[in-house]
Amino acid sequence: MSKKNAILATATRLFSRNGFQGTAVAELSTLTGAATGTIFHHFKNKEALFLQVLKDVKESLLDQFDRHRQQRLPGGSGLAQVLDVVSFYLHLGGTMEDQFLILHRHFPYQMAETSPVCRDHLASIYTSLLDIFEAGIQKGLEDGSVRLDDPRKTAMVLFAMVDGIVRLNTYRVYDAGALYDSLMTACKRLLAGGP
Amino acid sequence: MSKKNAILATATRLFSRNGFQGTAVAELSTLTGAATGTIFHHFKNKEALFLQVLKDVKESLLDQFDRHRQQRLPGGSGLAQVLDVVSFYLHLGGTMEDQFLILHRHFPYQMAETSPVCRDHLASIYTSLLDIFEAGIQKGLEDGSVRLDDPRKTAMVLFAMVDGIVRLNTYRVYDAGALYDSLMTACKRLLAGGP
């Protein structure tokens, strides 16, 4: 299993940095020390390799949010919970840069149009993430710390905002750190404003 | 100039749909009817061709905002102006899908790290767009329809939100149309909330 994991780890890095078409199996071979025959022994083709990488991205990403949720102290308001999720998403954007880069590239979404497996992975990722945002909003609606009409749609708008900042940060257009305070106040206004 | 423009138009479509590495000069040749020699006669290599496409993207995009600004009725509040810009950005995300797809892909930002020309085009696009958002916010601060601390940073957060929605819409994750109302109320809260 050693070589296989090395292939997956290096493939994650190469796919995220150079894209699907920009990643050569030969380069994967030299970087991991595995022969090309070995790579195609473990994965039937390049697309299957990427689908496994995407599956790992999904699992590690959702695992991070699970861990974070479990170690959260109970008793905070719904608004505080949403702000905490937003903050954690920004944090992950830095620590899991490769995984986010893959999700920000276009090729997974093109592959999703022909590969149901790819489509399912992406759908699973986004529904799970939106559920996490929505859960905080819902809690806030119940404890009064959040006031708005449609929790799901607000979660979608909120997610687009945070994910957009993470993307523009890794693309070197924004400096996410310098935007942290503005983002937090924007979230508070967006969630706790008048009905 | 006929062949050259045909090459540029088709290159815009192919680069946006298939990416830089996914676009073969041979395909460009068959789709335009121009021989490969003709393509390299007009553009010294594939990268130079893309830089010209990016320049055209920049100019057409900023031109659209210029036209839109000129035909805007004077007298509206700053808040209304920002909402109008947001709405127009969403609209352009549909009508100029290819241009936005190019800006949402990763490869221009990678090319920017080695090509100063590419870097300048991208910087010019984002500063111009952020200026447009900020101008509305500034006007709103003066006429009292907008209340907040840092106009530039708020423009950046706002832009990340709208651009994120456009991106997730073209990637078939969101349905931007269904989010329109939620986005507008989100913008109002974000801009007009307490100080």
Add this chain to the structure above:
DNA sequence: AAGCCAACCGAATGATCGGTCGGTTTTTTT
């Protein structure tokens, strides 16, 4: 009509691509 130049052509080139295959080594099972 002679000269010129930019537009245009497409066969040729060498590099690189994803993927295959027959064989060897290592690990697991019996």
Add this chain to the structure above:
DNA sequence: AAAAAAACCGACCGATCATTCGGTTGGCTT
């Protein structure tokens, strides 16, 4: 220890890639 299975190897293949180059065309100037 024998046999079966899984991991691994790297030379090889046909296809495709960006780019080159020698040559043709057609309009413009002189």
